[in-house]
Amino acid sequence: MANNNVSDHSVMQIKDEDKDDHVIAENDGNMATLTEDRNDVELIVSSIQRKLPQNPPSTSRSCIFRIPNVLRRHNEKAFVPNLVSIGPFQHGKKNLKVMQEFKLWYLHCLLDRKPTSETSLEYLVEAIKSMEQDCRDCYGEKIHMSSENFVEMMVVDGCFIVELFRKQAKEVPINDDDPVFNTSWMRSALTKDLFLLENQLPWKVVDCLFHHTKEKDKPESEALLLLALKFFEVFAFNQDPHADRPLETKHLLDGIRNSLLASYPQAEIDSYWEPIPSVTELLQAGVEFKLRSDTWDNMLDITFENGVMEIPPIDIEENAESLFRNLIAYESGNSSIHCCNITSYAAILDNLINTSTDADFLIQKEIIHTLLSKEDIACLFNRLYSDTVVGYFCYVELTKNVNAYYQDRWHRWQTILRRDYFSNPWSIFSLSAALLILGFTFLQTLYSLLTYY
Structure with a gap:
């Protein structure tokens, strides 16, 4: 029995030792796993820390940015250049490379003309190089281009724009072989490309190159902004250009917007507004539409x-x-x-124009001048500001007054009377005759009753 007890005790001791060894091995394995996990965590943390930017992705000076997909999906072609790339977002696209040769040729023409002593490639590059970081900050995302390529792009694109505006204004001669001014379709395509938001240069670049290449021994040429607005005038809704608005111009598209707002009176603004009925519905409620023929300088002043x-x-x-x-x-x-x-104006026209009938009425009133069909006009305004939130609406008072007028039933009854009974002499005559007959009938009935009693 003693031997059996000793044997059993030995076996139990061996089992306990095996168990301890297993626990130690398991702990060692857990430690190794923890160490491995910790190393993985440190690697991930290190990877994230390397990617963390020291500065915000965009600054308060950012004014040139890519169009979000929620807006782009309604009409991709409205935002993409067809002929020329300006700035970094479209730079290097295969379908736009042909125009790169013309940009360089415009730069050669400018340097060859040498309007000032400062008109040298070295001087222009040095001037743009000094403002490189400010120019990069104007874009809504980091531009992954070397300093050399970025400055070269700014100089070439900026000089092309300056020379183009001067040729349009006939301040410099136009070469007989210049396709921009000798090809019917190219001017329209080029104008459209130059006002695209993703196809912009900081205004300071264009302005700097303009002043460094302006002839000083000749009479003062027109200001750059006025030259630009005259270039876009026909395509910018044919509104008279305003270059005297006391606002800082950020790029060409911003300059066009400032011109359109030039004489627009500041009105009540609010984030909440109610849509107004269409032209057809307002006509039925007695609203009259008139053309403000005294002005072509402010389309926004409704x-x-x-x-x-x-x-x-x-x-x-x-x-x-x-x-x-x-x-x-x-x-x-x-x-x-x-x-x-501009978004508020688009919203008003979208409310007014629901069908081609609405569009046709405004065309007949000469409020809208166009060569497009009434169906195209209706389609344009019906989907113009989809997926856009109007932060501060600029026609709050107007929409309140229109809706109040439309909801007054008396105005609708007046319209029905004018339309159905006073629209022509025969209708008036018929109504008068009916009233007379009704009056005589009443008098006859009254006389009969009085005679009876």
């Missing part, structure tokens, strides 16, 4: 008073949708813009 809506004329060209969409995208994406004037 008024409503005593049942009369006055709308300034607007010219809708083929590129109008592209310009509208880029202005709306610029207003919605730029945090420094609080009053969404």
